[in-house]
Amino acid sequence: MSKRLLLIGGNFAPELTGVGKYNGEMIGWLANNGYDCTVITSFPHYPQWKIQAPYTKSRYWYKKETGYYGHVKVYRCPQYIPARPSGGRRLLMDFSFALSASFQLLLELFRKKADFVMVVAPPFHLGLLGVLYSKLRKATFIYHVQDLQIEAARDLHMISSPALIKLLFGIERFILGRADIISSISEGMIQKIREKCGHTITSFPNWVDVRLFHPLEHKQEIKTAYGFASSDTVILYAGAIGEKQGLEAILHVAQQVRHQSHIKFLICGAGPYREKLHQQVHAQGLRNIQFRDPEPFDNFNRLLNMADVHLVIQKASAGDLVMPSKLTTILAVGGVAVVTANEHTSLYKVVTENEIGIVVPADDAGALASGILQAVTKSQEHITGNARRYALEYLSIDKIMSRMEDTIRAST
Secondary structure: OOOEEEEEEOOOOOOOOHHHHHHHHHHHHHHHOOOEEEEEEEOOOOOOOOOOOOOHHHOOOOEEEEEEOOOEEEEEEOOOOOOOOOHHHHHHHHHHHHHHHHHHHHHHOOOOOOOEEEEEEOOHHHHHHHHHHHHHHOOEEEEEEOOOHHHHHHHOOOOOOHHHHHHHHHHHHHHHOOOOEEEEOOHHHHHHHHHHHOOOEEEOOOOEOOOOOOOOOOHHHHHHHOOOOOOOEEEEEEOOOOHHHOOHHHHHHHHHOOOOOOEEEEEEOOOOOHHHHHHHHHHOOOOOEEEEOOOOHHHHHHHHHHOOEEEEOOOHHHOOOOOOOHHHHHHHOOOOEEEEOOOOOHHHHHHHHHOOOEEEOOOOHHHHHHHHHHHHHOOOHHHHHHHHHHHHHHOEHHHHHHHHHHHHHHOO
């Protein structure tokens, strides 16, 4: 008899990046391995920060879908999406989704019982819905933390009120204290969560489909297809373009190497910070930086293989709060990544101990430039080989989901 799982999360397929990507792939794996899955989520909007076609006409009301992975039921709930997200607007967005999802959850209370209710944070306070369902329907409550949202909002000065921050931490402790299984994606984050609640935290890292993302030959031909010369050295940033990423560093590096005409930068993605970044590039007259819209999923493996160097950039204030999901696909294609991370972070430890990238201090444009020049002037064959092997051994979706399923089954 199949197990029933209810997922509550603010992002889901067909979003191609971030939490939505992993939620979609997780449910796909579970559905293909005998689970009867139901999803309560929002309309796809990330990283563009606007509802994506063909959902634009449905954005103000609820929508049921049944086409995902054969038999998965997906309930999409309306929410406020700010075109220019600030700290206050993002709080309003998260609250609006939690409110609309609450009405959908009430309906689920009167339907066939789920054995497991899983909440993926952020938004962290969706955990309250998981607590409610688990108590009323006697389901196992799984709380998975993709991002320590409150710390990120505090450290990035998105929320400045000490009283509000204290209240949010109190709500989070309430949720953690009532979860049956708590999981997160990095050792640094696991340690921070453990300090809050004292519970055992399961490691559930972000994965990659190593069959879809793999090394390709004929890189020079791929470069020309993307409009570069075959002799160009392409430095790629592919992902969300937001304030948290600290992408201004790319502009500083581009300024330093502007006389080396073969070095080109490509920023591929969308987000609330993109227009401001584009204006800065124009104001500084940087002709060695190009922008490109998010790549369709079917072409993403080619895009990653085209690049000579990949940038994984985050601000020092993010610390261990975010383990960059983009790094998994870079490793899978055997890419050379220049990663900004300080010594105390789990990201620094993973990359350096396994020799799967070049690590430079965060918020240091000079160090980033040195790391990029190191990547393009010295042979990095050991990194490319190590990266692909690490992805195969530690980041395969089948291995990670199998371990997570063992944890879920052990809790029943």
